[in-house]
Amino acid sequence: MTTRGITVLAGGLKETQKITRRAEAAGFDAAWSGEFLHRSAVVSVAAMAAATTRIGVGSAIAYAVGRSPLVLANDARFLDEMSDGRLTLGLGTGTRRMMQGWHGVKDPDGPATRMEELVPLLRRLWRLHEGPVRHEGRFYSVDINPTADIQPPLRPSIPVYTAGVNARMIEVAGRVSDGLICHPTITDRYLDDVARPAIARGAEKAGRSPEEIKLKGVIICAIADDTATARREAAAQIAFYVAPKAYGPVMEVSGFAAEAAAIQAAFRAGDHQGMVDAVSDAMLAQMAVAGTVDEVRDALPALEKRYDHAALYSPSFTLPPGRVAENTEAITEAFAR
Template sequence: MSTYGLSVLGADLQSMAQTARAADDAGFDAAWASEFYSRSGSITMAAMANSTQNCRIGSSILYGVGRSPLVLATEARDLDELSHGRLVLGIGNGTKRMMSDWHGVPDTSAPALRMEELVVLLRRIWNLHEGPIHHEGRFYTMNLVPTGEVQPPSRPIPIITAGVRPRMCEAAGRVADGLAGHPLFTTTYVQEIVRPAIAKGAAHADRDPRDVEVVSMVMCAIHDDAEVARRELAQQIAFYSSVKSYETVLDVNGFATEGKAIREAFARRDFPAMFAAVSDKMIDTMGVAGTADDVRNGLTRYEGVLDHIMLYSPSVGIAPERVQENLESIIRECAPLRSSRSEQ
């Protein structure tokens, strides 16, 4: 049975902490933070950890390339302590342009190998009590000799790695505890591309693919006027579809024509045309939108396909007040506690 989480957005740390608390009180399994050039995911997670008691506190995602392995490992360990063992560390590279232009990474080749090396190194740092680390890898170098006794970790912190294309999904199967999927993921893409890639990676590492939790954002908009919600979802779909790196997802779902039109409109900075290029079928396939009943019914198609369904509010071209309103509607209308009460 799938569990539900909430991707927490907000204008400031206080509002995000309050939203996480509301999700926790409503019975959501996890509250997830993200980061961008304007927000630190780890600081958001700390605020959410302090405002919640039961739900997992996850990152979807922190930039692995933006921190040294040592800084990332120590941040995660502190966050796990702060949350009393509720942390899920989700890490990703971002696109190659993000890696080079935002983080100054000189070598953007082989991102899956980079991620695999990083995950193994993080776990080694967390287990420094086993002895010094002398690591000379393709992407990372570390010579860490502790100056005193090191205590073993209180628990193994779960790591989920971001992936869209098959080789990155395979990396999760090889080394991670889960996969952090993209908002554009559809049930078709998960079943035909993602899960087989995870299974391939798991087989390579002699692991059971069922031990790899498939977590993915599902774009979700609720409004009494269903067309308003659908338009909001279309804008978010267009935003992500404008990135050529995600062309594979559109192609698998039969949306190559729409994707081309969206990218051409984006190149002209013609945002109305970009949004208009999103077809009704894309809206019906790549997220859930409409009235509360429409959304609850739409979410059933993800049950059993994703292990963890992370509800994610559209925000592109939408006023912050409306984003907050939508988050509150998602918590109220899609809460696990609501579902359990309705079954009684």
């Protein structure tokens, strides 16, 4: 059975805590928060953990670049302790441009190789109480010989999920991760033709079973009394994600190359309405649930059955904060258990 979560990517810390408490009261299994130019996943997840007692908390995603392995390992160690073992550490690198422009990464090449080096290193650092950690790799150099007693972490094996869109990055999950965080634009065809085979290749190279790697999906969800309004909101979020050329291959495999080209052309022209208008009904059906409460309840099973865990996510592109908060509350009420 697919477990269900909610994604919080808008609002401040108080709003983040409020949504997470409501999700916990509504019986959701997990709450997730990511980061962007103005948002910290680590602090957000800490706030979520402090405000709750039962619901799982996770980063989706925290940037794996811009933090040293030791800082990232210690952030996760304390988040897991703060949440009494409820943490899932979700990591991603972002695009090449984000790695360079946002995080100051001098060598943005090989993001998949970077992640394959980082995740095992984090697991070693969580066992620093057992002895020195020395590592010399392409991206990281670590030489730590503890000079004082180090207490073991609450859990030496914190679950680590990695995000991936292209086949090589998805393969990382098969090699070193506990799960794959699937992008909201991933479709059934892309899962079958690209993602699952990539996980299997990675798992085979690591001597693992593909069944060990869980799939965590992010599903755009818009609820309104007027179906057309909800569909426009969901379409705007899809258009926002498809606008960068990096997602062109996903759209091509999924059969949406023409729509993607139109969205990208409208984006270059600064035509937000044109971007939304270019999102087809078929794209909406594969990437979102949108409509009245009854309509989204009926539509969700077809999408969430793809995943071991499905996190619902309110659109935010072009929407005022009040509408995002209203929609997020509607999601928790619609799917309360």
